[in-house]
Amino acid sequence: MTKIFDDPEEFADDQLAGFLDLYSDRLRGVPGGVVSLPDGEPKVAVVIGGGSGHYPAFCGTVGPGLATGAVVGNIFTSPSAAQAYSVGRAADQGRGVVFSFGNYAGDIMNFGIAAERLRKEGIDTRVVVVTDDVASADDPEQRRGIAGDFSVFKAMGAAAAAGADLDEVERVGRASNAATRTLGVAFSGCTMPGAGAPLFQVPAGHLGLGLGIHGEPGIEDVPLLPAEKLAALLVERLLADAPDGGASTRVAPILNGLGTTKYEELFLLWRHVSSLLRERGLTPVQPEVGELVTSLDMGGVSLTLQWLDDELEALWTADAYTPAYRKLAAPVARLDRTAVADGAGEAGAQEVAGPASEAARSLARTVVDALRGLQAVVAEHEDELGRIDAVAGDGDHGRGMLKGANAALRRAEDAPAEAGVAWVLGRAGRAWAEQAGGTSGVLWGAALEAFGAALGDERDAYGPALVADAIDAFAESVQDLGRAQAGDKTLLDALLPFAASFREQVATGAGTAEAWTVAADAATQGARATAAMRPKVGRARPLAEKSVGTPDAGATSLSLVVTRVGELLGAR
Amino acid sequence: MTKIFDDPEEFADDQLAGFLDLYSDRLRGVPGGVVSLPDGEPKVAVVIGGGSGHYPAFCGTVGPGLATGAVVGNIFTSPSAAQAYSVGRAADQGRGVVFSFGNYAGDIMNFGIAAERLRKEGIDTRVVVVTDDVASADDPEQRRGIAGDFSVFKAMGAAAAAGADLDEVERVGRASNAATRTLGVAFSGCTMPGAGAPLFQVPAGHLGLGLGIHGEPGIEDVPLLPAEKLAALLVERLLADAPDGGASTRVAPILNGLGTTKYEELFLLWRHVSSLLRERGLTPVQPEVGELVTSLDMGGVSLTLQWLDDELEALWTADAYTPAYRKLAAPVARLDRTAVADGAGEAGAQEVAGPASEAARSLARTVVDALRGLQAVVAEHEDELGRIDAVAGDGDHGRGMLKGANAALRRAEDAPAEAGVAWVLGRAGRAWAEQAGGTSGVLWGAALEAFGAALGDERDAYGPALVADAIDAFAESVQDLGRAQAGDKTLLDALLPFAASFREQVATGAGTAEAWTVAADAATQGARATAAMRPKVGRARPLAEKSVGTPDAGATSLSLVVTRVGELLGAR
Structure with missing residues (x-):
């Protein structure tokens, strides 16, 4: 609901005054709208417009590389012919004017009158009408103009910026449309400034398919859909209407929010749209996801596709700099795609291993075997771990552990023969954190790295005392980052007994394999004991209370892992 | 209400996946968030974060000149320490990390833990907490962080981009905060994905003053205010809390929309904020008006002011290029502020008059006298014209005519002595259109220009037949642009009888002054006759029906003007 206004009748003028105050360094107000300050050589003037209430359409897209001027009508109302004439005249740089706007009767009439008058005064003026809304009519020429306005304005603005003449800019505009x-x-209607009720409404629990940006009737009301199905609906219906039978495989998408549908929702929907387009063999080119044509505080979203040929692609990707739309190739081109920092995915595989002692290399091979065992035991128990986790959490512990273990193993197996244990565990840990996702993935990844770092790559021997230190480093990393205490029903309840038991065994003279096996039993006891514990404090507490009587998934997986690794060490 | 989602529990991760797909050319996903690809020499890493649901905070402002990475928590929930650690580590370029976020207990704890862990691993890590929300506590250090987050991130990002070291970036962050x-x-609460009811509500017809971005209690609920009063409330309360007693007179403002409060409303509010700041002696520097820190679909607005010293101003105005925030000085600097196109305000006064005959110069002087008479008669009748207009319109006809007449007269009086009648009327008409505003301003301005153009500047004599042609050009311009017909109750109902009568008199041999006087009587008759007419069709029709019985304001003003001009011509 529109809440900020003074006199509702003056809303359009008042907001324009604020807009002009804000951008007085680059735009100037003229009767009826705004024009950009000139930018270099004289260019064909692309003058766009329509009613207010659709920001950034129309005045937010005036500037270098896009529109030369915008005619600003009242809320959801065509500007007058006099306004269009005035802006067209002010925008003209001696190379002619193209008026462009969505296909609505009022705009057709008023811009048409203005164009006639300008021609009488010797200013060659063309008209390009946008007709992108597939829901509004079967005949492509009868359709309304909605968010595709932007695609057409962008093409013409880029052509004009590149120096094209009036015929050329008009041709590009028609081709783009x-x-x-x-x-x-x-999803919901919008409210005019000062009005006590929405201009129109969408039935609760429904969405209006094809409903226009001023509330014009759509195709039908359908029950609300999950994002994935909504994406499929939009993509399939657009592809069914592809121009020229969809000869091009490159498309410029706009996923446009209408007002109260926010960015996070658009990104979430984009994920599905992107994969559906790719599944259908289409490549999205520099997609725009955000607000380009709004309708006050209306809830809703639209998907626009422009099928690109080489010319349209060059125009779509060209630089533009306006109040609301700024795209420049240079800052992105400068970014370094080769230098990838620590932990940065597969590219990290090209790193060179540092110097390592013979003992460190040998222990690295043992670690790869241990990771193999770890991966196997997690794979065997994936479902069980998921079931345990589902009692108090979201049930993804088994899956997350397996993803992490798979990634760590793959990265460890890829390590060069000269790599030492610290280097291998560092890479494996980072891979685990990256691929497992979530907090437990980061904990396991960081803990493996800490374990490796405590061992180091330059020792001549790795005795049980050193392994005890490494286990403590593993536990300290988990405690530092997870901030849980013993007894909070987390993996610490298996890990801390494991570490204490291992150190105790070593103090009595046990070797690593022996100490590990004893300690693994302590971990298993600890994991079982978690069934009686109250869960750790935190966000999920109300749900987690149910978990009393069930062991903790994290403690269980840790005990399974250390037990399997103990078996491997014992068998050597 | 949030409408687009799949599994509400996965909302934050799902939207992040879409965001990363969209910006994969410049950002990479890491466990817990996103980092920017490196840009040139290694820099201090500015890692920001907090819960999701605040886009473009936080991941939308990662990129060159701003943040190096963002930690992405669940909706309105602090990210975990593990996530912050992971992103901090991935973002580090060897020159240390600054974590920065708004002052919330969860963020303080989790980023603090991550910082400790990073320091243990040899990565120098600092923490800068943002505390800008004056409504949340009296003690500046206890305040929450809201939209001022952006101001602080921007300062640190710019400092890091300029190569500052860790101490320096931290110092700048504290100074900025x-x-x-x-x-x-x-104005209204927001709804979490999947929730059936808003997270919080604001009483109908009220606004929550100082209410937090997660619905934290504010100062009080007050009845909704007109925009002007709302602006005063925001500005006065901020100025009362100015740092250092407000020593600086330069401020960087952010007028931030929280979700459903849309751009037009923000621009409208900005107009008042801007003038209030200037009245108080403050200069707004590159203000940002839009959405920088949102709260899902919450309705509301916040005003941020950063009091600038030279250092902070340089950081605020520095270039940045991120998904949601892009500012580059170069495209604006390239714009031509000297070459102003046709009709462009006072700068047009520097134009040089074209060649003009002695007769054209003489007639120009007569026209200046006529404009003086026009201005005087409009000034005398301003209130009366307003009252007539108020019956069917918005009552601003007298005011608009006077603004136009004042501007035209001023411009005509400034004309050089060698200027001819066409040149003077062209400038005067453009000034009228600019200053009067509205459709009638454009009509009068264009008509005066057309009148002058029909006369031209190169004739040896301007006889009554030529004046008849010029009057027809005036009428044709009004008809072309206004698209009204005789009898539609517009100024045409005085203008067309005037034009016809003038031509008739000329045909019978009358001189200009004589014909004009007779024609002026016809205009007066026409204006009176409009009282009996039904109004012209159009948007305002229901209201305008009431105007039957009242003369038309536009016809009345035209008849008054031509009558006064006739008196002047007769007196010569």
């Missing part, structure tokens, strides 16, 4: 399709859905 | 104040108001 012919290649562009949009379908929108509405 | 100390100089920053925010006050917000909420």
Whole structure:
């Protein structure tokens, strides 16, 4: 609901005054709208417009590389012919004017009148009408213009910026419109400034498929859909209407929010749209996900696709710099795609191992075997770990552990023969954290790294006392980052008994394999004991209370792992 | 209400996946968040974060000139220590890390833990907490962080981009926070993904003053205010809390929308904020008006002011290029502020007049006298014209005519002595259109220009037949642009009889002054006759029906003007 205004009748003028105050360094107000300050050589003037209430359409996209001027009408109302004439005249740089706007009767009339008048005064003026809304009519020429307005303005603005003449800019505009399709859905209506009730409404629990940006009737009301199905609906209907039978495989998408549908929702939806497009053999080119054509505080989203040929792709990807839309290739091109910092995915595999002692290399081989055993035991128990976790958590512990273990093993197996134990565990730990996801993934990854770092790569021998230190480093890392205490029903309840028991065994003279086996039993006891514990404090507590009587998944997986590793060490 | 999601529990991860797909050319996902690809020489890593649901905070502001990485928690929930550690480690470029976030207990704890762990691993890590929300506590150090987060991140990001070392970036962050104040108001609550009811509500017809971005209690609920009063409330309360007693007179403002409060409303509010700041002797520097820290679909707005010294101003105005925030000085600096196109305000006064005949110069002087008479008669009747207009319109006809007449007269009087009638009327008409505003301003401005153009500047004599042509050009311009017909109750109902009568008189041999006087009587008759007419069709029709019985304001003003001009011509 629109809440900020003074006199509702003056809303459009008042907001324009604020906009002009804000951007007075680059735009100037003229009767009826705004024009950009000139940028270099005279260019064809692309003058766009329509009613207010659709920001950044229309005045937010005036500037270098996009529109030269925008005519600003009242809320959801065509500007007058006089306004269009005035802005067109002010925008003209001696190379002619293209008026462009969505296909609505009022705009057609008023811009048409203004164009006639400008021609009478010797300013060659063309009109390019945008008709992208597939829901509004079967005949492509009868369709309304919605978010695809932006695609068409962008193409013409880029052509004009590149010095194209009036015929060329007009031609590009028509080609761009012919290649562009949009379908929108509405979740809720919008409220005009000062009005006590929405301009229109969408039935509760439904979405209005194809509903227009001023509330024009759509195709039908359908029950609300999960994001994945909504994405499929939008993509399939647009592809069914592809221009020229969809000859091009490159598309410029706009996933546009209408007002109250926010960025996070758009990103979430984009994930599905992106994969559906790719599944259908299409490549999204520099997609735009955000607000480009709004309708006050309307809830809803639209998907626009422009099927690109080489010319349209060059225009779509060209630089532009306006109040609301800024795209420049240079800052992104400068980024370094080769230098990848610590922990940065597969590219890290090209790192060179540092110097390592013979003992460190040997222990590295043992560690790879241990990781193999770890991966195997986690794979065997994946489902069981998931079931235990589901009692108090989201049930993904087995899956997360397996993803982490797989990644760590793969990275460890790829290590060069000269790599030492610390180097191998560092890489494996980072891979675990990256691939497992979530907090437990980071904990396991960091703990493996800490374990390796405590061992180091330059020792001549790795006796049981050193292994005890490494186990403590593992535990300290988990405690530092997880901030749980013994008894909080976390993996610490298996890990701390394991560490204490191992050190105790070593103090009595046990070797590593022997100490480990005894300590693994202590871990198993600890994991079992968690069944009686109250869960750790935190966000998930109400749900986690149910877990009394069930062992902790994290403690269980740790005990399974150390037990399996103990078996391997014992068998050597 | 949040409408687009799959599993609500996975909302934060799902939206992040879409975000990363979208910006994979410049960002990479790491466990717990995102980091920017490196940009040139190694820099101090500025790692920001907090819960999801605040886009573009936090991941939307990662990129060159701003943050190096963002930690992404669940909706409105602090990220875990493990996530912060993971992102901090991935973002480190060997020059240390600054964690920065708003002052919330969960973030303080988790980022603090991560910082300790990173320090243990040899990565020097600092923590800068943002405390800008003046409504949340009296003690500046106890305050929450809201939209001022951005101001602080921007300062540190710019310092890091410029190569500053860790001490320096930390110092800048603290200085920036100390100089920053925010006050917000909420109009309506937000709804968590999957929730059936809002997380919190604001009483209908009220605004929550100082309400937090997660619905934390504010100062009080007050009845909704008109925009002007809302702006005053925000500005006055912030200025009362100015740091260092407000020693600086330069401020960096952010007028931030929280979700459903849309751009047009923000621009409208900005107009008042801008003038209030200037009235109080403050200069707004590159203000940001838009969405920088949102709260899902919450309705509301906040005003942030950062009091600038030279260092902070340089950091605030520095270039940045991130998914959601892009500012580059170069494209604006390239714009041509000297070459102003046709009709562009006072700068147009530097234009040089074209060649003009002696007769054209003489007629120009007559026209200046006529404009003086026009201005005087409009000034005398301003209130009366307003009253007539108020019956069917918004009552601003007298005011608009006077603004236009004042501007036209001023511009005509400034014309050089060698200027001809067409040149003078062209400038005067453009000034009228600019200053009067609205459709009638454009019509009068264009008509005066057309009148002058029909006369031209190169004739040896300007006889009555030529004046008849010019009057027809005036009328044609009004008809072309206004698209009204005779009898529609517009100024045409005085103008067309005037034009017809003038031509008729000329045909019978009358001179200009004589014909004009007779024609002016016809205009007066026409204006009176409009009282009986039904209004012209259009948006305002229901209201305008009431105007039957009242003369038309536009026809009345035209008849008054031509009558006064006739008197002047007759007196010569």
